[in-house]
Every structure is written in C-alpha cells, then in structure tokens.
Amino acid sequence: MPARIIDGKLIAQQSREALALQVAEFTAETGVTPRLAAVLVGDDPASQVYVSSKQKACASVGMASDLFRLPATTTQAELLELVDRLNHDPSIHGILVQLPLPSHIDPEAVLDATHPMKDVDCFHAENVGLLIQGRPRYLPCTPHGVQVLLEASGVSTDGAHVVVLGRSDIVGKPLANLLALKGPGGNATVTLCHSRTRNIASFTRQADILVAAIGQPLFVKADMVREGAVVIDVGTNRLDGKLVGDVAFHEVSEKAAAITPVPGGVGPMTIAMLLKNTLTAARLQTKTIVR
Numbered sequence: 391m392p393a394r395i396i397d398g399k400l401i402a403q404q405s406r407e408a409l410a411l412q413v414a415e416f417t418a419e420t421g422v423t424p425r426l427a428a429v430l431v432g433d434d435p436a437s438q439v440y441v442s443s444k445q446k447a448c449a450s451v452g453m454a455s456d457l458f459r460l461p462a463t464t465t466q467a468e469l470l471e472l473v474d475r476l477n478h479d480p481s482i483h484g485i486l487v488q489l490p491l492p493s494h495i496d497p498e499a500v501l502d503a504t505h506p507m508k509d510v511d512c513f514h515a516e517n518v519g520l521l522i523q524g525r526p527r528y529l530p531c532t533p534h535g536v537q538v539l540l541e542a543s544g545v546s547t548d549g550a551h552v553v554v555l556g557r558s559d560i561v562g563k564p565l566a567n568l569l570a571l572k573g574p575g576g577n578a579t580v581t582l583c584h585s586r587t588r589n590i591a592s593f594t595r596q597a598d599i600l601v602a603a604i605g606q607p608l609f610v611k612a613d614m615v616r617e618g619a620v621v622i623d624v625g626t627n628r629l630d631g632k633l634v635g636d637v638a639f640h641e642v643s644e645k646a647a648a649i650t651p652v653p654g655g656v657g658p659m660t661i662a663m664l665l666k667n668t669l670t671a672a673r674l675q676t677k678t679i680v681r
C-alpha cells in the first residue's frame with residue numbers, strides 16, 4: 391500500500407493560524423508587536439527565496455519583520471557591528487542571520503555574537519546547552535518542525551527507534567537530542583548516522599522513524615527502509631534546477647507507512663517554528679506589569 395503523505399504545508403498553515411491568535415492576544419495585552427530581523431549577506435538565490443518566505447510568514451501571523459541586505463563583500467567586522475546594533479535594539483525580539491555566509495565570514499563568530507535571548511534559530515551555544523539539558527529556551531526550528539509533523543500525523547516517538555541521518559549543528563545533532571529528551575515528542579531511542587557510518591543501510595532498516603538530513607539528493611532508497619516505517623525528508627537539494635529531498639520519494643513511498651514530500655514537507659514547518667520562537671522571544675523580552 392502506498393504511503394500516506396504527511397502534508398507539511400497544511401500542518402504549517404494550521405500552526406500559523408493558531409499562532410496568529412496568540413500574537414493578537416499578546417499584542418492586545420502588551421502593545422508590543424513581535425519583530426524579527428533577518429540578515430542576508432550576498433545574493434544567493436535560494437537564500438533570497440527563504441528570507442522572503444520568512445518575511446511573508448511573519449506578516450501572515452501579525453508580526454513585524456525587517457530585512458537587512460548586505461553585499462557579499464561585507465566584512466565580518468561590519469556584520470558583527472550590525473548584529474550588535476540589533477542586539478541593543480529593544481524593538482527587535484528575534485535575529486536571524488541567514489546561512490550559509492560568504493566564505494570570508496566565520497559563522498561561529500556571528501552565532502556567538504547574537505544575543506542568546508534573540509537567537510530564534512536556537513543556534514547559540516547557550517541555547518543548545520539548555521536544550522540538551524532538557525530545559526529549552528527556544529526549540530531549534532527544523533527539529534521542532536519534524537517533531538510537530540510526527541505529532542500531527544499521529545506518529546508517536548515514545549519508545550520508537552528513530553534513525554537520524556546527518557549530524558549537522560542545524561538539524562541532525564539537535565534533532566537527535568530533542569527526540570531523546572524525556573516527555574511527549576521525545577522518549578525515542580535514537581541512532582545518529584552520518585556519511586562515514588559503515589553499512590548505513592543496516593541501521594536505517596531498523597528504523598521505526600527514519601529522518602534524512604544528510605544533504606545528498608535521493609540518498610535514501612527503498613531497500614534502506616523497513617516496510618511500514620515513517621520517513622521524514624529534511625533534504626533541500628537542487629537537482630537539475632528542481633528541488634529534491636534526501637529521499638527517493640517514488641520508490642520509498644511504496645514501502646513506507648507515511649512520508650513527507652519535498653517541497654511541502656519539513657520546509658514550511660521550519661518557518662512556522664521560527665515564528666513561534668519569535669513570539670516566545672517577544673514574551674521573554676517584554677516586562678509585564680503585575681496588577
């Protein structure tokens with residue numbers, strides 16, 4: 391039986407609708423509009439698309455956003471100066487510096503410079519540390535998006551074996567930790583595989599839930615997937631001008647119980663979770679008067 395398609399576009403829209411109500415309530419109570427500052431260095435076309443979808447998404451839930459576009463020739467010092475200015479601007483609650491940055495800029499220096507309270511990507515070491523200790527301030531956007539997709543599709547992680555492919559700081563590493571935390575959406579048994587894992591298929595075939603975030607187009611083939619597994623595809627690769635995931639969707643969907651498409655799967659969820667973090671950031675930075 392072909393797999394059920396997990397509709398990330400729809401689930402993200404439902405998330406945004408719920409969030410819009412919370413934003414309206416927050417603004418009515420405090421007079422504050424949550425505000426995201428997105429910083430884009432250079433003119434990578436894919437990055438431009440993502441950043442403009444983030445701005446549109448902000449508007450759709452009643453939040454404000456500013457886009458700071460800097461030329462590819464911007465120095466690291468100039469970028470750090472902007473980040474510092476945004477850190478000190480009380481009208482801005484969240485800062486997102488779009489990755490990848492040009493090669494002459496050290497992304498770690500920029501992430502370290504972003505104030506942890508404004509770090510809505512959850513990339514700062516302090517926020518990653520809090521997450522891993524099970525007391526998150528922000529949840530990392532793509533991993534949280536994966537968690538919400540599973541929950542909304544009725545797939546429990548409790549006691550399940552989740553195999554994560556890819557150990558990036560943005561997806562694989564935080565996702566593996568999030569799923570292993572105690573509590574709902576967690577309690578999974580997690581195996582973290584990567585490009586150097588020997589006999590990777592012997593691991594992926596044991597997965598109840600398989601998450602592909604390895605950055606290689608169509609890497610996961612049908613023979614790597616157990617019959618009835620749930621497959622989540624985090625990949626966003628350009629292949630012959632087309633957006634494809636890390637999963638060979640057609641063959642794998644014949645075997646899986648449920649699967650996310652690319653586009654229309656994890657991608658829209660990432661943005662919805664970013665908006666959620668921006669509201670959290672505004673709450674944490676807004677002093678409420680106790681009456």
Ligand SMILES: Nc1nc(=O)c2c([nH]1)NC[C@@H]1CN(c3ccc(C(=O)N[C@@H](CCC(=O)O)C(=O)O)cc3)C=[N+]21
Pocket residue numbers: 439440443486487488489490511531626633652653654655656657658659660661
């Ligand atoms: N500081 C930072 N934070 C990020 O969260 C971040 C980043 N840098 N750099 C790049 C990656 C990638 N990323 C995506 C977000 C949305 C879609 C998305 O919505 N994709 C649509 C399709 C979009 C299209 O057609 O190109 C979909 O999958 O349906 C994809 C990828 C966020 N990233």
